[in-house]
């Protein structure tokens with residue numbers, strides 16, 4: 240059986256860490272004998288395995304009593320010990336010295352040592368990400384029947400199992416239905432929901448939990464001590480926190496920091512490696528946003544970016560600051576601050592999700608912070624002319640390409656945040672999609688742009704709904720302005736085209752209800768619903784659709800799993 244080793248997701252693959260910082264003055268000899276700390280400290284016994292007590296106990300019980308299943312599914316986020324546990328299971332099953340009724344492998348016999356070294360003939364690791372086709376599984380089905388070459392069991396560890404194709408899963412299912420008695424399958428996956436139910440039903444499922452910061456920090460401290468690495472406790476805690484429950488990532492960070500330091504590794508060095516901003520700078524940035532100082536906020540953000548700060552941890556830092564202030568506002572019963580901070584936290588949560596999906600998320604962060612700052616400036620209630628940035632009439636659109644970055648939004652985002660380009664006074668920005676279009680000064684009063692399409696409910700109800708919208712805070716209005724109102728005399732039904740807006744609207748219901756009562760009558764009930772598809776009746780919306788809402792664009796987005804980053808006007812007739 241040829242051994243198949245997929246590219247091991249080792250510590251150096253940890254996200255967001257500049258690789259160039261690793262020390263490069265290593266001789267060839269040290270390079271060749273160097274073993275990453277993660278590999279060196281991989282658990283070799285069940286008692287070594289940290290943070291997965293329930294799984295460990297269950298596996299040990301199965302091994303000790305000889306009730307080992309034919310197929311296991313180890314699911315959980317990355318770096319939580321799934322593959323290590325699978326190898327331990329394989330090792331224990333084939334250990335020559337393991338006494339009956341016990342579960343720990345001896346780690347001394349030839350079989351144990353072969354597993355540790357990664358060259359055991361009866362432990363076959365398959366990386367489903369690169370061997371996902373039906374031919375690979377057919378090949379596996381042939382070889383599964385052959386007896387183990389040395390030990391009692393053949394253990395197949397299928398990493399990233401959710402990556403197998405549908406055909407491959409079907410073929411694999413046949414093997415799972417009648418497994419040869421000497422075979423144990425361990426499917427490891429970070430996305431168990433993508434594994435077909437027919438396969439899940441044939442596996443014993445073990446969920447691996449994210450490790451707590453304390454568990455990760457304790458294990459790091461242990462390794463640092465054994466390696467003679469001096470590290471400040473605060474730096475250790477930062478590594479643990481940043482790893483988000485992945486021991487592999489945390490040990491990888493330690494591995495990268497160790498050669499950089501001559502004495503004790505301090506907090507500042509750990510921050511530098513991880514691209515994490517000083518909390519004081521993050522607090523200043525957030526305060527500038529909430530004080531409506533968009534220009535200052537952009538300036539601070541740029542300084543942090545230039546200093547090597549990564550956007551993901553920065554957004555997390557902003558969320559932490561926001562949450563702390565929110566808790567303070569709740570304790571102090573400051574209703575105004577509470578609702579503004581809660582809306583900001585909503586926006587940051589959304590941004591956090593977006594930032595994870597993009598390679599260069601700086602401009603997403605810029606756009607969100609500017610929007611929040613501009614909203615805050617409006618909320619802070621200064622007098623003066625109100626500027627409404629209105630959506631331009633839908634231009635004819637040409638789909639050129641859908642690029643997975645947001646660089647084109649930046650100039651517009653920066654422009655709206657710079658006092659030089661916009662008249663002084665509160666700005667009201669409707670939505671990020673409305674940023675790259677003309678700025679149209681309007682008289683004071685904050686009246687919404689007039690509805691363009693036919694009006695469905697009675698005109699006075701539409702007018703009342705518009706007054707409700709106009710009185711909402713900009714962030715909350717952003718969620719509600721997409722909704723299509725229907726009114727039957729007692730209930731105002733708002734149909735939301737997007738799940739995110741619908742969810743956010745539900746969360747902000749309390750902000751809207753009093754306004755609905757004031758403008759439509761106290762007896763009116765509010766019903767927030769998510770539109771199925773294009774919405775009931777699919778009547779034309781009461782506003783000009785944005786170009787990115789064009790069905791062709793929507794279809795392209797779905798097909799390519801993309802998103803709109805740039806809308807450009809053309810003179811196509």
Ligand SMILES: [Zn+2]
Nearest residue numbers: 334345348351
């Ligand atoms: Zn052994």
